[in-house]
Amino acid sequence: MxxxxxxxxxxxxxxxxxxxYIKRIKVDNFRGIKKMDWILENKxxxxxxxxxxxxxxxxxxxxxxxxxxxxxxxxxxDFYECNTENPILIQLTLxxxxxxxxxxxxxxxxxxxxxxxxxxxxxxxxxxxFLTIQLSISEFFEPEWKVITNRNMEKxxxxxxxxxxxxxxxxxxxxxDFYIGRNSILKSYIDDTEELNSQLFDILQSVKRQNIDxxxxxxxxxxxxxxxxxxxxxxxxxxGLEIEMKNSDLNISNIGISDGLIPLNKKxxxxxxxxxxxxxxxxxxxxxxxxxxxxxxxxxPYRIADLLYKLKKKKRQSVITTHxxxxxxxxxxxxxxxxxxxxxxxxxxKIPEEFQGLLRKFPYAFLSRKILIxxxxxxxGIIRKFNEIWNDENFSLAYSSGxxxxxxxxxxxxxxxxxxxxxxxxxxxxxDGDDSTTNEQANKLQxxxxxxxxxxxxxxxRILEDIKFDNLKRLIDIMVQIKDxxxxxxxxxxxxxxxxxxxxxxxDSFQEKDIKDKLYNILIKKNSKDKDIFKGTVYGKYLGExxxxxxxxxxxxxxxxxxxxxxxxxxxxx
Numbered sequence: 397m398x399x400x401x402x403x404x405x406x407x408x409x410x411x412x413x414x415x416x417y418i419k420r421i422k423v424d425n426f427r428g429i430k431k432m433d434w435i436l437e438n439k440x441x442x443x444x445x446x447x448x449x450x451x452x453x454x455x456x457x458x459x460x461x462x463x464x465x466x467x468x469x470x471x472x473x474d475f476y477e478c479n480t481e482n483p484i485l486i487q488l489t490l491x492x493x494x495x496x497x498x499x500x501x502x503x504x505x506x507x508x509x510x511x512x513x514x515x516x517x518x519x520x521x522x523x524x525x526f527l528t529i530q531l532s533i534s535e536f537f538e539p540e541w542k543v544i545t546n547r548n549m550e551k552x553x554x555x556x557x558x559x560x561x562x563x564x565x566x567x568x569x570x571x572x573d574f575y576i577g578r579n580s581i582l583k584s585y586i587d588d589t590e591e592l593n594s595q596l597f598d599i600l601q602s603v604k605r606q607n608i609d610x611x612x613x614x615x616x617x618x619x620x621x622x623x624x625x626x627x628x629x630x631x632x633x634x635x636g637l638e639i640e641m642k643n644s645d646l647n648i649s650n651i652g653i654s655d656g657l658i659p660l661n662k663k664x665x666x667x668x669x670x671x672x673x674x675x676x677x678x679x680x681x682x683x684x685x686x687x688x689x690x691x692x693x694x695x696x697p698y699r700i701a702d703l704l705y706k707l708k709k710k711k712r713q714s715v716i717t718t719h720x721x722x723x724x725x726x727x728x729x730x731x732x733x734x735x736x737x738x739x740x741x742x743x744x745x746k747i748p749e750e751f752q753g754l755l756r757k758f759p760y761a762f763l764s765r766k767i768l769i770x771x772x773x774x775x776x777g778i779i780r781k782f783n784e785i786w787n788d789e790n791f792s793l794a795y796s797s798g799x800x801x802x803x804x805x806x807x808x809x810x811x812x813x814x815x816x817x818x819x820x821x822x823x824x825x826x827x828d829g830d831d832s833t834t835n836e837q838a839n840k841l842q843x844x845x846x847x848x849x850x851x852x853x854x855x856x857x858r859i860l861e862d863i864k865f866d867n868l869k870r871l872i873d874i875m876v877q878i879k880d881x882x883x884x885x886x887x888x889x890x891x892x893x894x895x896x897x898x899x900x901x902x903x904d905s906f907q908e909k910d911i912k913d914k915l916y917n918i919l920i921k922k923n924s925k926d927k928d929i930f931k932g933t934v935y936g937k938y939l940g941e942x943x944x945x946x947x948x949x950x951x952x953x954x955x956x957x958x959x960x961x962x963x964x965x966x967x968x969x970x
Contacts, residue, residue, distance in 0.1 A: 829848055
């Protein structure tokens, strides 16, 4: 052993408080993951993505690698595509380990510095040190856990040692958290003494004699009550003990906690999920990682936000998954990772810092597969209206896991499209053709579908050119609906010299082209603060309704109808 290596062990052994964390996870041939290599860079990590992106499988892989028992149940469905010829390999690289693990007689000879390849991993004095635990499962369904290095050194790790590193998993099987079973979280809240065990045994004997007296033990659960109170969870009665007759052979695992006469495992899903989460967060093993699958399940929005706040404050690492927009808006960009699975390869992609504002405004976009980015709010409103119409025709963007996002301007639309594409989304843009700079940028886009009006045309100009005179009054009606009659009359007087809401009143004074040009100038008019007067989402929806109403008459052969049909085809994946 080198002098530097010995110094590392001495230095590390002086540390008392540790918060074990996962630095890296590598997975081969496990369930829906053929290959994955993810370096975890933060304390709180939230995985977002579609339902088939292997988010839950990642949590399962972590749990398998640190499984605290010797008998892991394996079937052929745990292998990628059920092919048992390719072994399952799961590697976890762990940092900030308990002192006892760094002892030379334990795993001190197997500690490593972090390297992202197969280079020399022997640590030097100033290096952070790690252990890598590998679970391998052969075609004979035999699991084998080892501590490994790049130095061709390996050592088996027992289930007892894995139990010391085991994570807390909050998921479907949360009822276990309310009973004193093997490795139960409740055990971390009560003193494991001979006196307590004797009292528990006496209670079980009382159950058999139908003479139950729990007064001697209830005080042992005072720590649990304190945690419940600290998180402001209201109980209907006093916290007490509950004996569940799971089988005829009573043991300690039959003892749980109750809210008066109601066992906690009989509470509502949300209450149970929250109780399970906080008990695991605050238990004596709170130095280890916590995994929460679908954190929003059963919880009200305010409870989700509060739980996320608690997780952010904790020093321990948390890996969570979600299908809810609430964690996306409550967390920061560096806490969020888009999970993608393509041809068996899973990637957890960082979200760029510049997306922080978009995370707040359009969190739903990050939970979709397809994203249609419109140049502005008007186009957004038009597509929204057509999406409603498509829904009535048994189709909508939701059918293809799609969503509409307002790009807030030409160049901004292009930038957002590129960034979403980098994160693996199927992206398209819907833009006008009146901005030469945007047109040029759009023409250079790769692997991004572009729906663009003819150069020098925007939506209003395209509609006005194709619409018949008798239907121009519909545009005036839209302006009135957006603002009010007095304001529209004032603009009509400004451009036509007459205060009117009837387009026929100016028919004899102007050519049809001039009338359309003036109406166009009213529609795109700005106020003194250089802001659009009529443009916006609501305005766009009114325009969308007009476009649809005239789609079989005036606009039947219009470019805008053709474009909208192309959008629908793209959404359908055709």
